[in-house]
Amino acid sequence: MQCDYYDAGRCRSCTLIETPYDAQLAAKHERARAAVGEGPAWDDPLASAESGFRNKAKMVAGGSVDEPRLGILGAGGSVQDLRDCPLHEPAVAAALPVLAEFMTAARLVPYDVTSRRGELKYVLVTASPAGELLVRFVLRSTESVPRIRKHLPWLTDRLPHLAVASVNLHPTHSAVLEGAEEIVLTERALLPMHVGDAEMYLRPQGFFQTSSQMAGALYTLAASWTAKLTYRTAWDLYCGVGGFALHLARPGVEVIGVESSHEAVAAATASAAGVGTGVRFEAGDATAFALGAAQEPDLVVVNPPRRGIGADLAGWLEGSGVRHVLYSSCNVDSLARDLTAMASLRPVRARVLDMFPHTEHFETLVLLER
CATH class of the missing domain: 2.40.50.1070 (OB fold (Dihydrolipoamide Acetyltransferase, E2P))
Structure with missing residues (x-):
């Protein structure tokens, strides 16, 4: 990608802009493999458009x-x-x-x-x-x-x-x-965001992924990887406006999304109205919700901020009977730390999605199985 601002030295936010895009993608893939390990089946990294992708x-x-x-x-x-x-x-x-x-x-x-x-x-x-x-x-x-x-x-x-x-x-x-x-x-007050197979809504203070193209790919991949899993209950922790939860919905399954932002929960609840029963959202701390729950789900999705899920939630997942965890991470360093704390959950599939071209950042999706 060519950028006049970068060439003139006025903005250097895109630190990798001088690196050919194929090389950027390969380096991110190798960094993720080094952090997560060779255990899972690694799909090829998913490339983004090189420009015009930020929503x-x-x-x-x-x-x-x-x-x-x-x-x-x-x-x-x-x-x-x-x-x-x-x-x-x-x-x-x-x-x-x-x-x-x-x-x-x-x-x-x-x-x-x-x-x-x-x-x-x-x-x-x-x-x-x-x-x-x-x-x-x-x-x-x-x-x-x-x-x-x-x-x-x-x-x-x-x-x-x-x-x-x-x-x-x-x-x-x-x-x-x-x-x-x-x-x-x-x-x-709601902006419709049709991404993947779901009609989501965004309120002014809600969070949404930076790239609609890559967000759709992320949710579609999550639905594909979990399609053959047997689960009756699922949690979407750090759910934002509910992208993962809405894509996990299926007849006879209860899906609960948990998010600290009341604005995001209000938007996600509006989205859930369009898919019928089985999906609900509540505002709260993801770790507190898990530690205080009366029953464990079959499947947990976590999509935390850069700091990761932390020792308390990782420890709860390690000691739980949850059979599958789908971890979406924007920071492979915290991802690796959390995976180490959940040793009984084995990574079986992984993929890099380049949500942020021309920077060191990217998304990594990992499916864990007990």
């Missing part, structure tokens, strides 16, 4: 009202504009220049990290596979909300595929991306 943009607001910038925070607190980043899906790429214009139209003053003045901190954009958009404005206060509401018809006219718009209030000066309070500005 979301997390853009720092900078510049001024009349000359806005959307990009990344650079040295000295300045913002490097990255509106033409080649990683973004076409719908996201087309929206960013319009959103920069909207900053001027609605007189949204970019937040300056050095002086700690201004209102607009971030503009967050997510595109669905159908091309609809969810746009969030992260503000320091409600001062700009009336102007955003006033000019929202202008924005929806320029972006006819805008489905959900919201304001997130983030009053503190910190590196955290968003605050706790969300104000939905549109009639709709």
